[in-house]
Amino acid sequence: MRGISAKSLDEVLAAVGAVTSGLGDLGGELFGVVAVLDQNPVLRRVLTDPSTESPARAGLAQQVFGPRVSPDAARIVEIAATGRWASGRDMSDGLELAGVTALVAAADAAGELSAVETELFEVGRLVRSDAELRQTVSDRALPVAAKTQLLVDLLGDKVTGTTLALTSQAVAARTGSFERALAAFAETAAARGNRLLAEVRVATALDAGEEERLAAALAAKYGRDIHLNIVIDPAVIGGITVSVAGEVVDGSMSTRLEIARRRLAG
Structure with missing residues (x-):
């Protein structure tokens, strides 16, 4: 992410870094916010409209999401809404990365970071090795919820909660294919451990x-x-x-x- 969006992204990620507890839940909440924004392009445009004053955008974000998420998640969404983004899509992408970052931080705190890196790689291999499974998770005509449930049923308790949450988000394939999203999430996990x-x-x-x-x-x-x-x-x-x-x-x-x-x- 470049230009004005990069500065806003840094501010959002800094807000995630300031959260000290409940990071796993925070990641899931931010993914939920992203899903709402993806389904409501008008809302996304209003929240990133530079002609609207920042306090008004923050107020709208609080009105829409405040009752539905934790105070930490609501604050992060407000920070995103008051930032400057090159496009509404950039804000949604930034909040998705914030969710990934929160989940990875939770795994790190639990001593599971290395396991998550390995599991994400193995899930990617599993999908690539099964043509039918790969076609199913890549089919944009299928509901995301159905594909998510398929992976939950398949992976069950075989992976950490963080891996399951990241894999489920990758199914949305917001920034490319499922495999590309999964690889990007794994890179974020690796970066956490330098x-x-x-x-x-x-x-x-x-x-x-x-x-x-x-x-x-x-x-x-x-x-x-x-x-x-x-x-x-x-x-x-x-x-x-x-x-x-x-x-x-x-x-x-x-x-x-x-x-x-x-x-x-x-």
Whole structure:
């Protein structure tokens, strides 16, 4: 988010950072506010209309949302309404990120941040591996509530509450596909821990020592702690493939064999 929207977003996120309790509930409430704004474009336009005085916009936000959410959530929505946004959509996107940030902070406080990062990655893999499931969660013609319930039934108590809440929000696919939203939420979680995410593909599982050494080597290279998402992929044959920070290091045997085959073929 750039321009005038970036400053307003910073103010909203700072307000989230000032909240010290009930962050999980706060995240869910902010997602609810975003859903209302998405369904009511006229309200969204009024709340971001620069020709309307800030106190009037704040008053409207309080009138609409105050009775429906906690004081902390109402205050954050008021701050958003008094900000300057390049578009009404930017405000909704900012409040969604505020909800994600609140949930991630709750997971961090509970010592579950690393688990959430891994779970979001695994949920993304699960959806990609099942064509029918992927088509269902990506179908914009289906009600969001129905898709959310499907994931709740599927994931149940297999993941943390934070992961379930973030996955359910990703189904709305407000800023792209379900998978893109899920990846963005995982990046927010990683940023909370000042980490980068690395996808590691190997033919067989790494032991704890190997994982530690790999994480340390990547941390030294990128200057940040690294969260490893390990994928067991028999197609790798041997060696390892690592994707991190937009870079792919492919040291797999399958790739080396393919390169040799091409050279022999001329």
